[in-house]
Amino acid sequence: MSDKMIHAYSGDEIDVHWDKRLCIHISECVQADDPLFEVGREPWCVPDEVAKAEVREVCERCPSGALSYVDKDGTPEQPASENTGQVVYNGPLYLSGELDIEGAPEDMPGVRFRAALCRCGASKNKPFCDNSHIAAGFEDFGAIGQSGPGLDPGSAASDGPLKIKAIPDGPLKMEGRLTLKAASGRSAWQGTKTALCRCGASKNKPFCDASHRAIGFKSD
Incomplete structure (x- = not known):
């Protein structure tokens, strides 16, 4: 680079x-x-x-x-105490916490703790946002209707970082403790597994509804 x-x-x-x-x-x-x-x-x-x-x-x-x-005293950045995803009004998904984004370059240390991921499908820097949603006219006001299965503090699936995998030509697969916040700031959904839309076409945003197949979404 x-x-x-x-x-x-x-x-x-x-x-x-x-x-x-x-x-x-x-x-x-x-x-x-x-x-x-x-x-x-x-x-x-x-x-x-x-x-x-x-x-x-x-x-x-x-x-x-x-x-x-x-x-320079060797103290590294510490992740936020909770893994959260903030759905931005007409914009990206802001993630914060202990993040493990598959394929993220080693020379991007900040995305281990904070990241803005594309939701519109138009970014030329996927899975990261590059503000292409503005020119694309992406519209999603950031409401979240589902509450999710919740977070079981005794579940082994709740331990460790939030793992994020961008499925080729498909959604963002999330595994690990996660709280999703609506654009209003409300903590809306909690769980340890979900798939989030990154093609911009889902009718159930921020969640994937397989619309990427119908529109022929290409992630590359």
Whole structure:
């Protein structure tokens, strides 16, 4: 991968990495009320401008995993205590937690904790979102009608990371503890196994209803 896709910003105590492949410009970084990131400044990220704890916190706001960091005392980012999927109004699926995305490159450390996955079917960077839903006119307001089987704390199936597999020409297969949140913010569905639509055509979004077969969805 070209060095131009991954930019490193060094500090005395912590380094920040920005991955252009994953960035969908949500602007949680530049909107932060501190001088860590400043549009128009060169470099736009200066880790030594704020405390190390603040660098970590701001980077962890990035929902796509485009921002990651290397804490020089060896303390790695920790996953959120709960695996969640936030359905975005007319947009992607934001995942957070302990994530195991099959096929994710080793040089994308942020997506082990945070990722924005395509729901419209038009991304040129599948399974990740690249904002193609905007040009495609994708429309889904993010309601979730089902509640799911729930989470059994005594079930072995509930242990470990959330495993995500993008089925070729098919849905996103999820295995592991997961809470899905509607676009309204409501915790709606809970379970340990599901298949989520990534072709944009399901009539039961965010879940797959096999519409990818009828429309001839191609994931490559």
